[in-house]
Amino acid sequence: METKVTWKSGLIFEGIADSGFTIQLGSHTLEGEDAGPSPMELIGIGLAGCTAMDVASILQKKRQEVSAFEVQAHLRRAAEHPKVFTSAVLEYIITGRDVEEGAVRRAIELSSKAYCPAQAMFKQLIPIELIYRVYEDLGGDRRSLRYRGEYRDSQPPSLNSNQPGPA
CATH class of the missing domain: 3.30.300.20 (K homology (KH) domain)
Structure with a gap:
């Protein structure tokens, strides 16, 4: 299995796996960064x-x-x-x-x-x-x-x- 995360801004990343589906990752520690699950x-x-x-x-x-x-x-x-x-x-x-x-x-x-x-x-x-x-x-x-x-x-x-x- 291969996965990749790409930085978008701040502590927001987009992850993708072999399946081709993407998911947005975020951080709940910084205000305004609640863009997805940690x-x-x-x-x-x-x-x-x-x-x-x-x-x-x-x-x-x-x-x-x-x-x-x-x-x-x-x-x-x-x-x-x-x-x-x-x-x-x-x-x-x-x-x-x-x-x-x-x-x-x-x-x-x-x-x-x-x-x-x-x-x-x-x-x-x-x-x-x-x-x-x-x-x-x-x-x-x-x-x-x-x-x-x-x-x-x-x-x-x-x-x-x-x-x-x-x-």
Whole structure:
């Protein structure tokens, strides 16, 4: 994959990737520079988007009747520069009719263990908690919580042991 960012002005850049799509990047630290998401926000969006696409695809293949779906990435950052991410919680929120909990858990598991390169990369660096809520679609804007849970994936040895590893 190849990407490029081109400076426009101030702290505004335009990014482009192999796909040809462009996105404007900005900085929320300077007044008037709110021209787009920051690079760190894009990393969070990329993580959530990567696993969301996997889970949605798997649930479709499992013929689950999903009417709404989102993944919220709750990312913690270090207080001091370079303010790296220190932990993440990925929250899968699914609404549908008779969506099976086993199908949801399996979709999350497959994304976490096999398909999502962003999650695989992050898991080497920080702990990631995976939680889910599934709502029954009652029609209109109404829904009812059907079940909630978490998927526990074992962390890499460097995060579970006293061996030197990422801080």
